[in-house]
Amino acid sequence: MFKVLIADDEYDIRQGLKQIIDWYEEGFVIVGVAEDGEEALELYERERPNLLITDIRMPGLNGLELARCVKEREPDAFIIILSGYDDFAYAKQAIQYGISSYLLKPVDEDELRGVLSKVKRALQAQWSSSYEQRKKDKWVHDYFFRKLVHGESIQKDIAETMKLQTLLERHYFRVLLVELDHYGEMLLELPESEIHLFRFAVRNILEDIVKTFSIGFVFEESEQRYGILLVGEDRQLSHASIEPLLRQIVDFTQVYAKMRVYVGTGMTVGHSQVIVRSYDKAKSALEQTFFQPEIQIYHGEAVQDFVPAWSLSWDAEKLKEAVKSGDHTNWEYGIESLFRELEDRSAPLGTIRNAIVYAILQLSRLVLAQEGDWNKLYRERCGNEDWMAKLKNHEDAKKKLLLLCEDVSKFILKTRETPPDVEIASVVQYVRCHYWEDINLKKIAGMFYISSGYLGQLFKKETGKYYNDFINGIRVEEAKRMLRDPKLSIADIAEKVGYKNTNHFYLHFKNDTGISPGDYRKQPS
Template identity: 30%
Template sequence: MYKVLVVDDEKNIRERLVKSFPWNEAGFQVIGSAGDGQEALELIKEYLPHVVLTDIRMPEMNGLELAKAIQETYPHIKVLILSAYDDFKYAQEAIRYGIKGYLLKPVMKDEIVDAMSGLAIELKIDEEMAYSKKIGIPGILEESMLIDLVKGENVHQYDEPWLRDYMRVIVCSFGKWFEADLGLSIRSFIAEKTTEYWKESHTSVLFYGNQLILFAHDTRPISKYDLKGKIEDYYDLLKASIMSGFGKECSLSISVGNMIKGPEQICTSFNQAIYAFSYKYFDVHHSVLFYQDLLVTGSDETFTEQANEHLNIIMDRLMQSVLSRHKDEVASNLRDFFDALEQGKRLKIEEIRIAFSEIILTLPLRAKEKGLPIPSLDKKQALEHIYDVQSLGDLKKWLKQTIEKISDAPIEERDENRYVQLAKQHVHNNYSEKITLDQMAGQLFIHPAYFSSIFKKETGHNFIDYINEVRVRKAVEMLRNKDCKIKDISVMVGFHNHSYFNKVFKKVIGVKPLVFRSNHTCSQSGDLL
């Protein structure tokens, strides 16, 4: 088992990372957690972890300062960065410190598992490589050199002629299926196909972790357009070859660092390619991601504010068209909404998810306010889907299908009392627990005042009165059992104040619980005679 240290100043995020993710699946155990870089350094000194997973923005010592300190004192430790999209300028700086990857908040389980599984393989390779170099196994020197170059270690000892060329590092990233399903056989297959495809340009190839790294070099400067077509053809060839040879739909993303010159800069281009890969959320259906294309983004607060305002206007139009059932307007407004999201490289993923959630949650509320029926939605399932989907493209496809389902649904299938039905069901299933109007409205994702109004309108009762009546009816059933104490029954049905239970019981039944039990017992005795 390899050791990992988790660093984040937000306690809830830190604890969730430590306790909720399956570290063992990736071959790791958490040896501790820290709230800032300074505390992390003390734990690193004591436990010497193999990997440090750290947030960027923290007090005392931030993630960048921590990464720099680790690189200077513990260069063998691998660092993973937790980052938000508005941290771009910080992430650019982090590239100088040999960061092994970027996990974008909110981070998903699969992303953690994939990243850590890849690092576990790298750690194993490093161990094997160190042993091979120590005992002098022939043929190991070139691979050892390539690993040193991407890590930025011992670079001055290498003097291969091609290292003096202009260069771009290309990273091919594979999902977890790559390691778990096919292992070494597919690695050899991919390496063979890759070497054959790039042989004319003498491109060196390295498998490192779950990534295939290519070192594209030339005596002339290498532009994006020199490489893009060749890489896209390689992408198509590799996917087709894997499907033909293994019957597998290949999960593959290719990212490219900026052009550099000199062996000491190779690790920078490599880290740029790793960072570009993290933008797959926006460009998942694009075959190639270039780091230089991300440089137009940044943390322009004025732009972000304007983009959010524009999004709100379009979302409002979209929801109005859905409620009015004008299909042409719905299609047009949906396209406008998606077009606005294409500017999302200036927005956080969280902001995009909130926009989708707002549409799903607000539509039923507006429909109720206008007296317009729409099909009921499983809001909990919808929200889980919005936050689980790993790409903007798939999320857009899902929303389009959901909107079309709402727009096309026949009137007779629509349910005007769904909120009330769900609330009643919840009360009957959970009457023994604490239930408040605010909590119930929160679970239904509607405003408490609106929920109170529709519940009263549909049932003729206030929500709290309805809860009390359900509890009293359950108490009546229990009071027929002489073995149960009245005080215990009041707690069992959700009343933790005995005098209040007596008061409510009398209001609903007409007599206090003790009198009810006495009368019921007498009645039973008479029946038995």
């Protein structure tokens, strides 16, 4: 999102420009409105907009003089001149000052959009070029601060090259971590150039804020996260003192970059060698987005360093019993209790994941006790990916666990009830159609969510045969048909009907027909 400053001495024109188009939709945000040149210049120096739109004729400092002053400060500044006069002399002077565009009043909506589109493309190209250059310039800077906050050793020559050796001799430090929300979605939806621009914009905003407060250094901690090392006196780094800075980080990134961020704060430390403790606290603070994503600012002091999963008072056995008995109310209450305790104890993300794994383990035991296919049931609900590694908030985790409870409860209920005739008929039909595959009673039971022991009974009742006798009978009948084809060897036929071992095929064929496959082939058709 690019910043715009409007300057015009007519109130109606100022208001009209604000409302004539949807500036957000065009990729711009208005950061200031001035009624004369002097006020505009003051606002320009404070807000540093990407684009200035100014009337030519204003009292005091007119538009052309304002443009000249701005260009002296920033030669690459983008400026659009407005005028009620189609005057070549004005246009010529405007070109001389390097004005980006010259629009006549009253401003045409489509013409303004067209000019803004050109300016936006030029700004994006400028930012892309600047990004690549700054990326090179910032590498050593970011490397130094990453090593510093991670508690890793720093080569003296790097610190001296950056003239930051004196920084290490200061007494008080505090780490802030600023994380971009929905960065994963950005990677999937936006081209690389736009992602660079968003990140570049956020860093610029952070650097401007820190510069205003004269309190620290911004560095890239990872693609999704920026770090800020605050340096100063103890009182300067207190909660109360840095609160305005924290609020500006959250508000300005939203307004100017249209980007939602989370901020985690570490505690104040008194020596450069223990900055890593502040960093660890800031990192733990950000994990609290799992429970309260709406807050955006999290303080590390409120987070416990370590909460072992075994220390939780939550009763996993009660959840297991509730699912087993089909008690929806109690299993919902059990999961709610688990997450409430994790939140109350400010548990770190590692503990949260361990607790979720333990709850899932109880559910798997219920399925396995009924000889069900737990892997299949779990995959159908959760997929093959490690969904816990991607968890962003507790609501998603609760929803996933509740659905798993529902699936397991339905499976258990299904194993208790006698399946209707059409269902056991479906199982028999499946065996008829897949007899050549490596399928056994346990595998089929898992596929149809029925215990293998109970399925065996139903199979005997439906077909009059035990499962192994039934599938061997189908295989032998199919082998009889294939033996009429002299092109197929007996070994080939054995493999085609589902026997990996030819000797097993001989044995089952003879038990069923009374003769060997070779003798059967010799019989007249």
